[in-house]
Amino acid sequence: MKKIVLGILAVYASLSYAQKPAYTANDTVSPYSGTFAFGTNVGYYGGYNGNNTNDKLMVDLMQATGLHSLRPKLYEDFTAQWGINVRLAEFKYYTQTKGMHDITLFLMNGVSEANRSTETVACSGVIRKNEMFRDMYLPIWDASDANKTPINEQNPYALFIYNIINTYGDYIKFLEVWNEPDWTASGLGDKKKGEAGNWWDNYPNPCDLPKLYAGVPQYVRMLRITYEVVKAVKPAVYVTTGGIGYPSFLDVVLRSTDNVDAGKVTNDYPLKGGAYFDVLSYHSYPQYNLGVWNSSRNAWDYMRHSDFAVQEVWNLKSRLNTVLQKYGYDGKSYPEKHWILTECNVPRKYYGGSPSAYIGGAETQRNFDVKAFVLAQKNGVKQLYTYTLGDTEDEAASTSSQDGMDVMGMYYNLNKATPATAKQAPAGIATKTLTSFIHGFSYDAAKTIALKLPSTADGAAFTKGAETYYVIWAKTTTDLSEAASVTYTLPWTPPVGATIYPWDYSSTGVSLPLTSATIKLTGSPIVLKADIWPTSIEEEQNDKANMRLYPNPAKSEVTVLRSSANGSCTVELFDLNGKSVRRVEMQAASLSISLEGLSAGLYHIKCSTDKTSCTHKLMIE
Numbered sequence: 001m002k003k004i005v006l007g008i009l010a011v012y013a014s015l016s017y018a019q020k021p022a023y024t025a026n027d028t029v030s031p032y033s034g035t036f037a038f039g040t041n042v043g044y045y046g047g048y049n050g051n052n053t054n055d056k057l058m059v060d061l062m063q064a065t066g067l068h069s070l071r072p073k074l075y076e077d078f079t080a081q082w083g084i085n086v087r088l089a090e091f092k093y094y095t096q097t098k099g100m101h102d103i104t105l106f107l108m109n110g111v112s113e114a115n116r117s118t119e120t121v122a123c124s125g126v127i128r129k130n131e132m133f134r135d136m137y138l139p140i141w142d143a144s145d146a147n148k149t150p151i152n153e154q155n156p157y158a159l160f161i162y163n164i165i166n167t168y169g170d171y172i173k174f175l176e177v178w179n180e181p182d183w184t185a186s187g188l189g190d191k192k193k194g195e196a197g198n199w200w201d202n203y204p205n206p207c208d209l210p211k212l213y214a215g216v217p218q219y220v221r222m223l224r225i226t227y228e229v230v231k232a233v234k235p236a237v238y239v240t241t242g243g244i245g246y247p248s249f250l251d252v253v254l255r256s257t258d259n260v261d262a263g264k265v266t267n268d269y270p271l272k273g274g275a276y277f278d279v280l281s282y283h284s285y286p287q288y289n290l291g292v293w294n295s296s297r298n299a300w301d302y303m304r305h306s307d308f309a310v311q312e313v314w315n316l317k318s319r320l321n322t323v324l325q326k327y328g329y330d331g332k333s334y335p336e337k338h339w340i341l342t343e344c345n346v347p348r349k350y351y352g353g354s355p356s357a358y359i360g361g362a363e364t365q366r367n368f369d370v371k372a373f374v375l376a377q378k379n380g381v382k383q384l385y386t387y388t389l390g391d392t393e394d395e396a397a398s399t400s401s402q403d404g405m406d407v408m409g410m411y412y413n414l415n416k417a418t419p420a421t422a423k424q425a426p427a428g429i430a431t432k433t434l435t436s437f438i439h440g441f442s443y444d445a446a447k448t449i450a451l452k453l454p455s456t457a458d459g460a461a462f463t464k465g466a467e468t469y470y471v472i473w474a475k476t477t478t479d480l481s482e483a484a485s486v487t488y489t490l491p492w493t494p495p496v497g498a499t500i501y502p503w504d505y506s507s508t509g510v511s512l513p514l515t516s517a518t519i520k521l522t523g524s525p526i527v528l529k530a531d532i533w534p535t536s537i538e539e540e541q542n543d544k545a546n547m548r549l550y551p552n553p554a555k556s557e558v559t560v561l562r563s564s565a566n567g568s569c570t571v572e573l574f575d576l577n578g579k580s581v582r583r584v585e586m587q588a589a590s591l592s593i594s595l596e597g598l599s600a601g602l603y604h605i606k607c608s609t610d611k612t613s614c615t616h617k618l619m620i621e
Helices: 006-014 055-064 076-082 088-097 156-171 216-233 247-254 306-326 362-378 426-438 445-450 537-545
Strands: 104-107 120-123 126-129 174-176 238-240 279-284 291-294 299-302 338-344 383-386 457-464 467-474 485-489 499-501 518-522 526-529 547-550 557-562 569-574 580-586 590-594 601-608 613-620
Touching (some): 104 338, 216 238, 306 338, 362 383, 362 467, 426 467, 426 526
Parallel strands (some): 338 383
Antiparallel strands (some): 120 126, 457 467, 467 526, 569 601
16 A cells, blocks of 8 residues: 655645646545534525525524535636635635635536637537636646746636635635536436446547536546646645546546547556545435335335435445445555545425335435434545535425425525525424534444444444444334334443433424433434443453454554453454454454455454453554
8 A cells, every 4th residue: 555655745845836746646645634524515595685695694504504514616707707816705704704614615617718618519410519628738837937827827727726726725625626527418327337328338428428518538637637736735635526426437537547539548648537636526316216126026116215315325435436446546556535425415395296206305304414414424424515505495386307406405495585584494403403412523433333233223423532422213114204113222321411312402402311221213313412331441441451452553464362261252343434344253362363455544343252342443554
């Protein structure tokens, strides 16, 4: 695995703006030190506040519903008209006044005519103009004139990125390149390898990519320019892809250079797309994928409930990650990518009709949002942004032709609201409850494992210093129903002062004392304030004294040592997502465990008998 070495760190400290970075994302991806922020997209509400809406008012609403990050956008034609500083006051307000953090700034097609490409493509007899910048293949850097920028100012995209990162770089964590570059109405993105027109075997036709109307190598060129400029000016900012939804499109990016000649590798185009982004941003709208074909019935089986919908979000991540692994982004050949989920939600309305009607409902949406926010952290997603802050239509007027996207907000219809009348939807109330407890806390894999949740329940533990909160629920299993019930017994007696906070606590202020170890869980998540760690500090220290790891950190193998060989002990290794990656029965006083195939990082190793258990941290290099 390639690592950050002193030489690269020195580059970070002394890099001249007049030269490109001496590294790519094939060499290093900086560790993520941010905090999970719970975010949303701003959206547009022309009628809000008597048509006097602005982004500052939107952020006020975000804060009121417990959100701490956002995903604003900037278009080049907008900044060309109003100046590069047009949103600077807003970004300062987001971060300095409202405390928003880990912000994702996304770029989208919106190029001024002066800087737009003149290339065209014929699509079914209609001439379509390239949506991208002109002259992107001119050199990026030009240090020949000390009175100008170190950027080649004849390359308008490079200059745009240089101005953006110099102006807004101190206020953002991620710069996302081109919203949904793989959006298509062709259906080809879903085609399997071997099927006609699929993207696994073929390059997408520019006509099938209406947000580009260009080839994938030109998108890779955008990533390359962005990466070089950002890492020269603000290396702490992460470069991300633009909300990808098709694994097959990611495959094209990773097998292509920025060479317009079919993405071929040459001296001028030596690296493929994966070298030019740190973070994979993806979009997931699970409403489209909640059916499984039943061949025995020759029909679809639908599972339109919150837990299956949330699982589909991680299923897409898994499919995308398979592509990354295929091209070596596994922490061994090349550094692993970070992950952000920049659009996600389900509708708050069920439209009925045909059997394939989308998932929907107020309870469904609020359960989905809380579960997605919780499990995102468990699944290694650094930030999650729901689709939009507010509805754009009244529920009664919303139709399924809008795919339910007009009722995915944390607030009811903002086109008819003011700051004084904006009303939180159930999803906003539930999010406020959740974030008021766990924002700023870190997912704790060991304590999550220690909950010993049955397969019919789910949740996670979050810690900050000596404080612990648990968010748990019964898994939903029935189509078009959020009804679920599990009688769950905590592994240990809850301490005095333990409390249950229902989903609507932020609205009602009503909580319940947790006086019994047995809880009846439903499909609606609850927050528990109770540090129910398996043993007292003294007992935990005694247990840990009975087990040692050597070496730690480890590389290819770790040895577990016990002070006594009496009886068997189950040794289990968990990654930070709480997934079991090794399980071995230990009969003797020592046991060597192979770490072959495991990525570098922090793990937990647990030794348990029928009476006791203890957990150690293990670092794999």
